[in-house]
Amino acid sequence: MSQVNPASIVTLNGKVLETLRSDILSCRLKPNERLRTETLRMMYGAGTSPIREALMRLAAEGLVVLEQNKGFRVAGVSHEQLEDIMRTRAEIEILALRRAIEIGGVDWEASVLGAFHRLSRQPKSDSERPEQINEAWKREHKAFHDALVAACQSPSLLSIRAGLFDQCDRYVALSVTAKTLPRDDVAEHEEIMKATIDRDAEKAERLLRKHIELTTEKVKLSNWFSDVPFEGEELPL
Amino acid sequence: MSQVNPASIVTLNGKVLETLRSDILSCRLKPNERLRTETLRMMYGAGTSPIREALMRLAAEGLVVLEQNKGFRVAGVSHEQLEDIMRTRAEIEILALRRAIEIGGVDWEASVLGAFHRLSRQPKSDSERPEQINEAWKREHKAFHDALVAACQSPSLLSIRAGLFDQCDRYVALSVTAKTLPRDDVAEHEEIMKATIDRDAEKAERLLRKHIELTTEKVKLSNWFSDVPFEGEELPL
DNA sequence: ATCAAATAGATTTTCGAAAATCCGTTGACA
DNA sequence: TGTCAACGGATTTTCGAAAATCTATTTGAT
Numbered sequence: 134m135s136q137v138n139p140a141s142i143v144t145l146n147g148k149v150l151e152t153l154r155s156d157i158l159s160c161r162l163k164p165n166e167r168l169r170t171e172t173l174r175m176m177y178g179a180g181t182s183p184i185r186e187a188l189m190r191l192a193a194e195g196l197v198v199l200e201q202n203k204g205f206r207v208a209g210v211s212h213e214q215l216e217d218i219m220r221t222r223a224e225i226e227i228l229a230l231r232r233a234i235e236i237g238g239v240d241w242e243a244s245v246l247g248a249f250h251r252l253s254r255q256p257k258s259d260s261e262r263p264e265q266i267n268e269a270w271k272r273e274h275k276a277f278h279d280a281l282v283a284a285c286q287s288p289s290l291l292s293i294r295a296g297l298f299d300q301c302d303r304y305v306a307l308s309v310t311a312k313t314l315p316r317d318d319v320a321e322h323e324e325i326m327k328a329t330i331d332r333d334a335e336k337a338e339r340l341l342r343k344h345i346e347l348t349t350e351k352v353k354l355s356n357w358f359s360d361v362p363f364e365g366e367e368l369p370l
Numbered sequence: 371m372s373q374v375n376p377a378s379i380v381t382l383n384g385k386v387l388e389t390l391r392s393d394i395l396s397c398r399l400k401p402n403e404r405l406r407t408e409t410l411r412m413m414y415g416a417g418t419s420p421i422r423e424a425l426m427r428l429a430a431e432g433l434v435v436l437e438q439n440k441g442f443r444v445a446g447v448s449h450e451q452l453e454d455i456m457r458t459r460a461e462i463e464i465l466a467l468r469r470a471i472e473i474g475g476v477d478w479e480a481s482v483l484g485a486f487h488r489l490s491r492q493p494k495s496d497s498e499r500p501e502q503i504n505e506a507w508k509r510e511h512k513a514f515h516d517a518l519v520a521a522c523q524s525p526s527l528l529s530i531r532a533g534l535f536d537q538c539d540r541y542v543a544l545s546v547t548a549k550t551l552p553r554d555d556v557a558e559h560e561e562i563m564k565a566t567i568d569r570d571a572e573k574a575e576r577l578l579r580k581h582i583e584l585t586t587e588k589v590k591l592s593n594w595f596s597d598v599p600f601e602g603e604e605l606p607l
Numbered sequence: 608a609t610c611a612a613a614t615a616g617a618t619t620t621t622c623g624a625a626a627a628t629c630c631g632t633t634g635a636c637a
Numbered sequence: 638t639g640t641c642a643a644c645g646g647a648t649t650t651t652c653g654a655a656a657a658t659c660t661a662t663t664t665g666a667t
Contacts, residue, residue, distance in 0.1 A: 180652040193430030221526040289458040417622040
């Protein structure tokens with residue numbers, strides 16, 4: 134759903150869509166922030182049409198909200214939605230994982246192993262800015278979770294999962310500065326990887342669920358709501 | 371996701387979106403059919419922008435496909451996609467149903483009962499045209515399945531389910547003329563309803579799964595692919 | 608002073624024309 | 638005859654201005 138499809142960057146529309154999505158997911162555009170056409174036209178150097186078209190798409194994906202005749206804003210956030218989305222993601226990701234474990238072949242096993250390896254060799258936070266999460270780590274992390282379910286043979290399930298993963302990612306980005314519970318990510322991912330390749334569906338399910346629940350807790354403990362603009366106005370410059 | 375929200379009909383954009391979606395779901399616009407802007411402008415009496423915006427949204431929902439610089443077409447159909455979508459819908463609908471059974475209250479029970487009653491009193495096919503499915507029946511059928519899962523307390527799960535239900539509905543619409551396996555819809559729905567209100571999750575799951583599988587079979591047996599335009603051209607007038 | 612209608616500025620929505628792109632066809636040339 | 642570049646009509650994509658709508662404020666009447 135959100136992977137940067139190189140074929141989609143040929144039209145202005147496609148470029149705006151990708152950039153806008155990435156800006157929202159990374160919270161460079163904050164939750165609830167108004168998205169005025171004029172402002173966006175400046176930001177992305179495009180006319181009204183490609184901008185509105187991209188916004189309309191993102192609205193369907195749930196990253197943006199349209200109030201008729203009052204324009205677009207970045208979708209808001211809440212504890213309830215966080216829990217809802219994380220739980221749904223867990224359940225759907227588990228569905229996909231179980232199918233993948235059932236029908237995945239050796240190539241899939243290899244790709245999971247490879248994805249884990251690449252992830253484990255990537256430092257989570259940048260050495261200079263230890264508060265910011267390393268972009269490359271994020272990419273490999275996404276790639277690892279993608280690889281886990283890739284063999285499930287169900288385009289619809291995969292695309293739903295991708296959308297939910299993005300939504301969750303936005304909350305993670307929001308809570309990025311929070312220094313809470315220390316966490317051994319590598320071990321967590323390794324356990325999931327092993328149970329998966331061992332075809333131990335029960336165990337893999339349990340571990341994956343725990344993994345997602347831990348993330349939820351971590352995000353909940355952070356104080357992300359502090360700098361989210363209130364329903365109504367965007368942050369002052 | 372697709373319910374006709376009265377608040378969304380104030381802008382031209384909203385009108386086009388609703389009409390277009392309904393035309394696609396009912397297969398008045400056939401799978402693979404090209405959607406030229408000029409044609410749509412005539413059909414819906416609107417300018418380029420609202421049309422393209424609506425199309426962009428439907429593209430995100432998977433009802434329409436955009437090929438860059440080549441325009442939009444109605445999403446294609448295939449046996450593989452039919453099976454994929456139906457299976458995913460079953461699994462997700464079951465997730466939602468289980469949660470609803472867990473946490474739904476007496477009001478929910480009542481609404482399920484009521485929805486079943488309204489559905490059971492609706493003739494499935496119109497008396498004049500026995501091949502066409504009664505619009506009111508379709509509405510009540512959708513309402514019944516909505517009611518089953520409504521109590522699940524998860525907006526994300528509900529909206530995903532709604533999207534999949536729509537997709538499935540399009541296949542059903544495609545196979546509408548086929549006179550295949552006779553089927554006792556009322557009994558099927560009644561059994562599901564009873565198991566649900568009895569809080570017998572296992573049984574409700576089994577019945578619902580069977581219900582969806584039967585629909586899949588019925589659609590598969592029909593010869594819908596016969597009048598679907600081939601990849602490339604729309605049907606002649 | 609209070610309330611409703613009128614006004615004005617800001618913003619969204621819509622339009623139609625201009626620019627860019629695609630694709631089948633023509634025609635030049637080996 | 639076969640290949641390839643260039644042309645031209647059809648279509649998509651993009652633009653910016655015009656129309657419609659919203660919101661806050663002022664005006665005017667009670």
